[in-house]
Amino acid sequence: MAETGVVVLAGTPIGDAEDAPPRLLRLLAEADVVAAEDTRRLRALATRLGVTIGGRVTSYHEHNEAARAAELVEAAAAGATVLVVTDAGMPGVSDPGYRVVRSAVEAGVRTTAVPGPSAVLASLALSGLPTDRFCFEGFLPRKAGERRRALAELGTEPRTMVFFEATHRIAETLTAMAEAFGADRDAAVCRELTKTYEEVKRGGLAELAAWAADGVRGEITVVVAGMVPEPATAADHVGEVLTLVASGHRLKEAATTVAERSGVSRRELYQAALAARDQSAGYRDASSSSSSKEAD
Template identity: 80%
Template sequence: MDTSGAVVLAGTPIGDAEDAPPRLLRLLAEADVVAAEDTRRLRALVARLGVTPSGRVVSYHEHNEAARASELVEAALAGQTVLVVSDAGMPGVSDPGYRVVRAAVDAGVRVTAVPGPSAVLVALALSGLPTDRFCFEGFLPRKPAERRRALAALVTEPRTAVLFESTHRIADTLADMAQVLGPDRAAAVCRELTKTYEEVRRGTLAELAAWAADGVRGEITVVVAGAPPVPASTDDLLAEVLDRVADGERLKEATAAVAERTGASRRELYEAALAARDAAPGDPSHLGHPGYRGATSRKEGR
């Protein structure tokens, strides 16, 4: 095999078994060791896929991953292919995987992956929310106070956030999110992705919290819009204009550049810069900007 003597992280279907790539089927059949988050679920998966593992199957879950990692790395060092799979999705993404990768890297063992389905990316793509920048928060804390503190850290986060939640806590979590992040923040609740009863519910956090109050079943991924940009104050924008002028840029060009970048009114910003200049003409320490070289007249500045 071309992956002998390696640790291979393999993504498994998050619902529909037909999403399994051919390479996953081959490795399940040929790997020397298959480390599974839940060996019972692995047996059910290979039965659906029509594959029979020829190698040794061992458990690799959150309670034994630290101890098991060294054993898996030793097997790879001995030239064996070690396939690591989680119950669903990509190992290491809120599932065991990080520790064996870290141990393999430290031991100089090759680590590679079989790309596969990911609830994070599927939910992000289906959410209808911005996908150009996002962060993954995993599972929020179970205790209400700790959960609200974790959410408070996202109040000003500009990126779209993706997180997992259980059916037992989703109603409380959405209620907390509406309270902490704001009831009008856009979000999507994605459940049972790629399965028969797949559903994507989009709306504001207040609307989703009300919908979930009666209970939501299934595997759940929540996607929340990032914080809206906070417009810079006129004073901040004016300071940037004056900094650019102090560096030798003409007032007109400096104002145009700052206005274009921030969306501020070019005319209002220009007038504010003229007023600030006129308030202290000839003062090189004008508004805390040493060496400010503003135009000597409105006509020149224009």
């Protein structure tokens, strides 16, 4: 058998052809097999890039992905360089690519990637929302009930969330998001990124839903801020302090310990715990007095 080849996942432009990485151009010309989500779009891209595809072109899309993955991995195992591309963006990110990687891993065939344009990362960077932690949720369910349930599960998600959505569903989706996350939750709708009519609309979800009601065209990504938890108060941690006191700790010592791990003011926590302890003691004394009178 020939020396083992490689499966290469390569990002393609999401709009502007000048964003194509040089390595993509070289691989389009040199790869033995080029697997494309849409072969016509691939050839159109090659024309825009001024590249002649040198190898065999085959289709690789959601309807034949499972079966075609085995063929591509077999070709790579025989020594071929197999290039996998999608219509736009990175293979495997809401596009075909995952199954061929899994098949290659299981077969012990080398895989690598050509990093390139990504609507997810471009939208996240342009949104103006926190980027230190985020999650990609892809397309939400089309049916209203399933979409509500999916959004409800994300109601307490603290990370910035990135979604894809179709133009004819964007207004409905933004409205559902406003209902699930709150009308004022910050978000951004990014459309036609890197293209002539690129636009990023930022605001609260209800505001964006109203804006989208008249229709929004183009490729769309929605970025939504995660939930910001309510700051903890002394009252939230009084029980922890009293539990430590009950186990033998002094009140000040217990308040200091809990304050350090909760971030709550030690003074406020001490005062709240003191008041709660005194109130509890007063209630017990009153109960004891009432019981004595009844006994008399």
